[in-house]
Every structure is written in structure tokens, then in C-alpha cells.
Amino acid sequence: MVNKTVSKKIIKRLKTQYRISTPLRFTNIYQLCVAVVLSAQTTDNQVNKVTPLLFKTYPDFYSLAKAPIKDVENIIKSTGFYHNKAKHIVALARTIVDKFNGVVPHTRQELMSLPGVGRKSANVILAFGFGVPAIPVDTHVARVAYRIGYTDSKKPIAIEMALEENIPQSDWITAHLLFIYHGRAVCSARKPLCSSCPIISYCCFENKNL
Numbered sequence: 777m778v779n780k781t782v783s784k785k786i787i788k789r790l791k792t793q794y795r796i797s798t799p800l801r802f803t804n805i806y807q808l809c810v811a812v813v814l815s816a817q818t819t820d821n822q823v824n825k826v827t828p829l830l831f832k833t834y835p836d837f838y839s840l841a842k843a844p845i846k847d848v849e850n851i852i853k854s855t856g857f858y859h860n861k862a863k864h865i866v867a868l869a870r871t872i873v874d875k876f877n878g879v880v881p882h883t884r885q886e887l888m889s890l891p892g893v894g895r896k897s898a899n900v901i902l903a904f905g906f907g908v909p910a911i912p913v914d915t916h917v918a919r920v921a922y923r924i925g926y927t928d929s930k931k932p933i934a935i936e937m938a939l940e941e942n943i944p945q946s947d948w949i950t951a952h953l954l955f956i957y958h959g960r961a962v963c964s965a966r967k968p969l970c971s972s973c974p975i976i977s978y979c980c981f982e983n984k985n986l
């Protein structure tokens with residue numbers, strides 16, 4: 777299992793490997809909340825393709841709350857699962873307007889009460905919207921953390937706890953991004969490129985593809 781000392785070396789090594797930037801494009805908390813819901817089951821790039829028109833048409837929670845679902849569906853279609861996503865983002869906007877007076881709540885619990893927002897999405901909003909330390913566990917973070925050996929559980933909540941325990945809080949958001957980059961570039965689901973992996977010496981993955 778990875779301990780704090782090894783974890784520190786892993787994060788340090790990954791920081792030299794990847795340039796940090798936020799993949800989802802947004803300019804305010806409204807846009808972030810909507811983009812996060814749209815990002816379920818698709819890539820951030822795909823979301824970035826539809827959000828310029830979506831945000832031009834509906835620039836805030838108030839306009840989106842009144843949007844006809846069909847019109848929203850037409851704009852976000854290419855992100856997949858668009859019936860549900862359209863319903864979720866309009867319901868989310870209505871909830872923010874009606875229940876929170878148009879202001880996005882700052883706590884994980886309140887965020888998770890919003891339509892279409894689970895724990896991972898709430899953590900993304902906390903981290904990138906409010907700068908609150910959090911480690912959103914998506915499919916890449918989960919796979920990379922599990923393989924490296926942060927935990928022997930595949931449950932996202934267990935992975936999140938193990939990462940929080942072994943990574944200094946000041947690095948939580950960065951670690952989340954680094955694991956995503958690493959999962960995409962090297963430690964892919966089907967064929968991890970272990971022989972060219974910069975953190976192979978710290979990794980517990982048993983089926984190293986060497």
C-alpha cells in the first residue's frame with residue numbers, strides 16, 4: 777500500500793510530467809455547475825463543444841430555469857444521455873433559483889441535493905468553483921489510485937478517503953488533475969503503458985504490462 781512518503785514522491789514525479797490546467801471551460805460558477813452535470817459519461821472536450829452556444833442562449837440560472845427542455849436537448853445532444861442531462865440542468869437551475877435564491881451553495885451536502893449532482897460532481901464544484909480542497913474521484917482517478925495501491929477497494933468513496941489520507945490537503949486538487957492526465961496518457965483502462973510510466977517504481981499494479 778502507498779504511504780504518505782511514497783505518495784509525496786508520486787505526486788512530485790507526476791508534477792514534472794504534466795502541465796496543470798482545468799479541462800472543462802467555464803468562466804463563472806453557473807457555467808461550472810452546468811458543465812459538470814453535462815460531463816457525465818462523456819469527455820470534457822465534448823462538453824466544451826456545446827457549452828458556448830448553451831451559455832450564449834442561457835447565460836445564467838434564471839434564463840436556464842425557464843428554458844424549454846426540447847431546446848436545451850437540441851443544444852446538448854452530442855454529449856449523450858441528453859434527455860436526462862437537459863432535465864437535470866434545467867431542474868438544477870430551478871432549484872438554485874427557487875431554493876437557494878440564485879446562489880450556488882458552498883457545502884458538499886447542499887450541492888449533492890441538486891439535480892444531477894453526485895459526490896464527484898459536488899467535489900468538482902467545491903474544488904474548481906470555490907477553491908475548497910477536495911478530490912473528485914472519476915473513472916481515471918479511481919483506476920490510477922487503485923492500481924498504484926492507495927487502497928485495495930474499488931469504491932470511489934474509499935479511494936477518495938485513501939487519497940485524502942495520504943496526500944497533503946494543499947495538493948488534493950492538483951492530485952485529482954494529475955491522476956486524470958496520467959490515466960488518459962499512460963495508465964489507460966485497457967492497456968496501461970507501464971514500461972514508459974514515470975511512477976512504475978512506486979506502483980503496486982500486479983499485471984504490469986512490461
Ligand code: SF4
Nearest residue numbers: 963968970973979981
Ligand atoms: S506502472 Fe502501469 S499500472 Fe502503475 S501507474 Fe504506471 S501505467 Fe499505471
